Amino acid sequence: MKHRYLPMTEQDQREMLEQIGVDSVNDLFEDIPEQVRFKGDYNIKEAKSETELVKELTKMAAKNADLKSHTSFLGAGVYDHYMPIIVDHVLSRSEFYTAYTPYQPEISQGELQAIFEFQTMICELTGMDVANSSMYDGGTALAEAAMLSAGQTRRKKVLVSSTVHPESRDVLRSYAKGQYIEVVEIPHTDGVTDVEELKKLMSDEIAAVIVQYPNFFGRVEELKAIEEVAHEEKAMFVVSSNPLALGALTPPGKLGADIVIGDAQPFGIPSAFGGPHCGYFAVNKKLMRKVPGRLVGQTVDEDGIRGFVLTLQAREQHIRRDKATSNICSNQALNALAASVAMTALGKQGVKEMAIQNIQKAHYAKEALKAKGFLVAFEGPSFNEFVIKVNRPVKEINQKLLQKDMIGGYDLGLMDDSLTQHMLVAVTELRSKDEIDAFAAELGDCHE
Numbered sequence: 001m002k003h004r005y006l007p008m009t010e011q012d013q014r015e016m017l018e019q020i021g022v023d024s025v026n027d028l029f030e031d032i033p034e035q036v037r038f039k040g041d042y043n044i045k046e047a048k049s050e051t052e053l054v055k056e057l058t059k060m061a062a063k064n065a066d067l068k069s070h071t072s073f074l075g076a077g078v079y080d081h082y083m084p085i086i087v088d089h090v091l092s093r094s095e096f097y098t099a100y101t102p103y104q105p106e107i108s109q110g111e112l113q114a115i116f117e118f119q120t121m122i123c124e125l126t127g128m129d130v131a132n133s134s135m136y137d138g139g140t141a142l143a144e145a146a147m148l149s150a151g152q153t154r155r156k157k158v159l160v161s162s163t164v165h166p167e168s169r170d171v172l173r174s175y176a177k178g179q180y181i182e183v184v185e186i187p188h189t190d191g192v193t194d195v196e197e198l199k200k201l202m203s204d205e206i207a208a209v210i211v212q213y214p215n216f217f218g219r220v221e222e223l224k225a226i227e228e229v230a231h232e233e234k235a236m237f238v239v240s241s242n243p244l245a246l247g248a249l250t251p252p253g254k255l256g257a258d259i260v261i262g263d264a265q266p267f268g269i270p271s272a273f274g275g276p277h278c279g280y281f282a283v284n285k286k287l288m289r290k291v292p293g294r295l296v297g298q299t300v301d302e303d304g305i306r307g308f309v310l311t312l313q314a315r316e317q318h319i320r321r322d323k324a325t326s327n328i329c330s331n332q333a334l335n336a337l338a339a340s341v342a343m344t345a346l347g348k349q350g351v352k353e354m355a356i357q358n359i360q361k362a363h364y365a366k367e368a369l370k371a372k373g374f375l376v377a378f379e380g381p382s383f384n385e386f387v388i389k390v391n392r393p394v395k396e397i398n399q400k401l402l403q404k405d406m407i408g409g410y411d412l413g414l415m416d417d418s419l420t421q422h423m424l425v426a427v428t429e430l431r432s433k434d435e436i437d438a439f440a441a442e443l444g445d446c447h448e
Contacts, residue, residue, distance in 0.1 A: 065402055067271060071435045073365075075385050075426025076216070076410035077138070077165050077263070078271050081244070082354065082430055084345035087268040087338050096337055101330075102296075105309045112308035115333060116296040118280075118340040125246040125351075126260040127253025128282035133294040134336035135279030135328065138263030139168040142210065142240050143175035144281065144292045144326055145259045149208035149236035150181050152290060157182040158208045159201055161193040163215035164240060166415040172210075181207070191217040191378025191387065195225050202229055208236040208259075213252060214245050217378050217424065218362070218385030227256035242266060243280065243339075245383045247355030259283050268342030269335050278335035288312060292326030357429035358384035365427045365436045372444035377422055385426045387412065387419075390446070394423045397446045404442050 013025070022028060029037070048056065072080045091097060095110060102108030102115075115133040122131035135141040146158045158176070160169055162185045169185070176183045186198050186209075193211055202209075209230035213221050223239065230237040238259045239252040244266040246252075252260045264278040265271075283291055289312060297311035346354060362384045366376055369388055377387040390397060394411035401408040413420035427436065 065405075065407060067407075070402070070405045070407050071431070071439070072407040073409050073425050073427065073431070073439055074407045075428075076424055077167065077265075078274055078277075079266055079384070079426060079428055080271060080430055081266050081428050083268050083270065084342055086345050087341045090341045091334060091338055097334055099333065102310065102333075105307060109308060111333065112296050112310070114337045114340055115294070115331075116298060116308050117344070118336045119296060121340065121343045122243070122264075122280045122282055125243050125251065126241065126257075126280075126282045127251030128257070128260050129253075129285040130288040130291065130295070131280060131282040132291050132331070133296055134264070134331040134333065135261070135281050135293055136330075136332060137275065137277035137279045138240060138261065138265075139165070139171040139279075140328070141261035141263070141279035141281050142168045142238070143172045144328060145236075145238045145261045146172055146181070146183075146208055146210060147175055147179060147326065148259065148283075148287070148290050148292070149238060150179065152287065153207045153234070153236060155205055155207035155235075156180060157184060157205045158210060159184050159186050159198065159206055159235075160210040161186045161188065161212065161215070161221075163188045163191065163193055163217060163219065163221070164210060164212040165216045168212075168240065190380065191215070191219045192221055192380065193226060195222070195229060198226065198229050202233045202235070204233055206230075206233055206235040208238050210238040210240065212240040213249070214242060214383035214385070217387050218382040218426075219378055220249065220381040220383065223250075223252060223255040223257070231256065242383065244351065244355055244358070247351035247353075248359060249355075249383070253282070253284070258287065264336065264339040267346075268338035276332065276335060278332040278339055292328040294331050354429050355383075358427070361429065361431055361436065362386060362425075362427040364433070365425065365431070365440065368436060368440040369425075369443065372440055374443070377419075384428055385424055388423050388425060390421050390423055390443075392421065392446070394421060397423070397443070400446055401439075401442055404438075406439060406442060408443075 067080050099111045102111045105112060119131040119133060135144065150156060158181060160172060160183060173183050184201060186201060187194050209226060211221050211226055213223060215221055227237050236258045237256060239257040241252055241260055241262045243262055243264055260282045262280055264280050269278060281291060294310055295312045296308050299307055299309055301307050343351060362382065366386050370376060375389040377389050394413060398408035409423040409425040412422040412424055
């Protein structure tokens with residue numbers, strides 16, 4: 001039997017108690033008054049052997065509706081994408097999954113090079129000059145971008161589009177509260193940022209304008225029009241982007257973005273239970289000393305041999321926290337490695353092909369659902385998600401889809417009462433024509 005942990009024997013316990021000078025485990029709690037101690041039996045099952053426990057948990061896990069047993073049309077920030085098998089193989093190497101902070105470059109070259117490659121590929125995708133070695137996730141990256149903008153412009157108000165992921169907007173508000181920064185939402189029209197309303201909200205008090213591309217509804221925003229409005233008042237232009245979509249869409253960096261952030265989950269990171277993820281953070285050259293988190297640079301040693309080191313990170317991030325530009329001094333190196341391996345395995349052409357398949361298959365699904373009588377709520381250019389209006393609660397429809405081994409779309413009524421009975425449908429490159437047709441047929445039956 002292969003043990004998943006090392007159990008503590010009675011002899012181990014005796015030796016530890018002797019070492020700390022007590023006779024029993026109960027002696028460790030003698031400072032707790034007798035009258036407040038729990039005297040009964042806990043309402044939990046009796047302990048089982050490891051073999052019995054593994055069997056029980058395996059049966060419980062088999063009841064889950066996961067991406068192996070069910071066909072998923074659920075996105076809303078976490079997507080079911082192709083993961084090259086080499087990703088898990090590389091991540092399973094102990095020198096990567098046990099690595100933490102590569103402060104000593106002489107023993108961390110593999111980790112540092114992997115991070116450097118991640119930064120390079122993110123810059124190529126986003127069209128930006130510098131990228132850091134990852135953030136916790138897309139939401140915290142967005143909030144950090146707003147904080148950087150406020151510090152850079154010395155202004156205390158940010159505008160965020162209502163088409164940005166609602167959870168990211170919540171994270172932004174949490175960060176902003178502690179920094180006394182006001183967050184104002186820009187309304188949307190037909191699922192995209194209302195540029196005319198943005199113009200009304202703009203002033204010389206605005207630190208940043210934040211949009212998502214493609215946005216939460218799957219729509220592709222007119223970045224150039226928004227950029228012009230933001231920069232007219234010298235505000236920072238921050239774009240949150242799905243990095244896979246940038247394989248087909250014009251990079252935000254080429255459309256005037258100052259900061260491009262997002263979540264690398266589409267590249268080699270499984271859905272799991274909604275995390276952990278890997279945020280990315282890319283900027284133009286003038287902001288590179290303000291970037292939160294770590295940066296890896298390429299250099300040469302005394303013999304002229306190429307090497308990699310941590311660079312441009314202020315010591316304040318670690319030891320003078322009151323003067324730090326961010327409270328982030330860590331990263332998601334293992335997930336960044338997964339993204340790097342996935343992007344490398346796919347290559348430039350593979351990423352482009354994957355992005356195009358997302359566009360084409362989502363368009364096919366949209367037309368198939370229209371043919372079944374569904375109304376597409378926000379018509380216009382989109383990536384791999386779109387919104388349909390249904391004639392009954394989305395929760396009820398999703399329960400019926402589960403019975404057919406399908407995971408339905410996201411219930412938009414959970415975030416906005418005005419979008420009750422609206423479903424956000426995600427269609428990635430993994431969905432086959434037969435799966436899409438079956439989904440449309442089942443939804444059609446629910447619609448009647």
